[in-house]
Amino acid sequence: MKCILSHLTAYRHLSDFAVKQTKNKFAAYWEPLRIEKYARVANLQDVTAQLGKLPNVDLGNLQVPLDKVDLLVVDPHNRSNAKGIVNHIDADFEPIYGSLIEAMPNVFVVSPELLFLQMASEFEKIDLIEFGFELCGGYSLSASHEYGFVNRFPLTSVKRIDAYLKRCKPSNAVHRATEALRHVADHSASPRETTFVMLASLPSRDGGFGLELPCMNYKIELDHADKWRRNNYYCDIFWPKHKLAVEYSGTLVHNKDNLFSDNERENIIELEKIRVIRIDAQQLSNYESLEIVLTRIAQYMGIKFRRPSPQTIQRRENLRSYLYGTKRAPR
Numbered sequence: 001m002k003c004i005l006s007h008l009t010a011y012r013h014l015s016d017f018a019v020k021q022t023k024n025k026f027a028a029y030w031e032p033l034r035i036e037k038y039a040r041v042a043n044l045q046d047v048t049a050q051l052g053k054l055p056n057v058d059l060g061n062l063q064v065p066l067d068k069v070d071l072l073v074v075d076p077h078n079r080s081n082a083k084g085i086v087n088h089i090d091a092d093f094e095p096i097y098g099s100l101i102e103a104m105p106n107v108f109v110v111s112p113e114l115l116f117l118q119m120a121s122e123f124e125k126i127d128l129i130e131f132g133f134e135l136c137g138g139y140s141l142s143a144s145h146e147y148g149f150v151n152r153f154p155l156t157s158v159k160r161i162d163a164y165l166k167r168c169k170p171s172n173a174v175h176r177a178t179e180a181l182r183h184v185a186d187h188s189a190s191p192r193e194t195t196f197v198m199l200a201s202l203p204s205r206d207g208g209f210g211l212e213l214p215c216m217n218y219k220i221e222l223d224h225a226d227k228w229r230r231n232n233y234y235c236d237i238f239w240p241k242h243k244l245a246v247e248y249s250g251t252l253v254h255n256k257d258n259l260f261s262d263n264e265r266e267n268i269i270e271l272e273k274i275r276v277i278r279i280d281a282q283q284l285s286n287y288e289s290l291e292i293v294l295t296r297i298a299q300y301m302g303i304k305f306r307r308p309s310p311q312t313i314q315r316r317e318n319l320r321s322y323l324y325g326t327k328r329a330p331r
Contacts, residue, residue, distance in 0.1 A: 209305070215239070
């Protein structure tokens with residue numbers, strides 16, 4: 001059996017693998033899963049020698065959804081005509097370091113970094129940015145979960161993707177991926193966190209408010225650790241330069257237990273001299289409420305928004321409606 005799983009089939013395989021390795025609900029806090037510890041990074045000379053022969057599809061015991069299987073095909077003459085196979089033909093494909101992972105003998109999976117590059121040719125800009133948050137975050141969309149997503153280790157990081165793209169030959173896809181990556185942050189713990197940060201930080205031309213890209217689930221070492229019997233604290237969204245945090249009230253937009261109660265969080269923030277803005281799902285349910293929250297954040301940063309034009313308001317509402325109003329199907 002010889003094939004390269006790619007695109008969303010590769011994502012489902014990598015994501016399912018990461019979920020199985022995840023034992024902690026707070027996996028978004030951790031560094032990306034080192035997949036190479038569990039699966040051999042493919043020897044590029046071996047793969048290059050086999051590229052003309054791929055695919056000869058027989059997935060055997062490899063657990064991937066078989067209703068649709070995306071395969072990377074280098075030689076158009078070797079495409080598969082099997083039912084449910086989607087052939088992605090790339091005759092110019094030359095694997096560089098970090099491109100492929102061997103899932104089992106002669107079955108390769110594109111790496112999360114190559115996957116992001118592939119999707120740059122499939123997704124529109126907003127969807128690609130959102131997908132980047134998911135790859136670099138601690139969740140996967142899941143229709144079977146009551147919150148619509150499941151926790152897992154991050155599959156990669158902004159730094160890893162950036163390093164990979166810099167090793168690639170220049171192309172339109174590399175340019176699109178590089179531009180989208182500028183708006184992606186590590187460690188998002190939920191789709192709602194991703195949505196809020198995108199609305200806050202994307203430039204005005206894309207429908208965002210143009211604020212600085214924050215850190216997500218940021219670890220703060222506590223000066224008063226003895227009082228709290230903990231050495232650190234994680235802010236949902238944090239701008240370190242401004243010592244400004246956004247915290248979600250309750251569990252309306254999270255699928256993670258609070259490390260502290262809301263009252264304990266308020267006390268910690270007061271002692272650590274961090275300014276906090278607390279938000280809930282209702283405040284983000286319409287454009288007017290969202291504008292109030294983000295205007296307040298901007299004021300604490302010393303930024304005064306200009307009165308938005310009708311066109312700017314429409315772009316912001318379109319983005320908010322798209323991100324909040326569109327039900328995302330599991331990838």
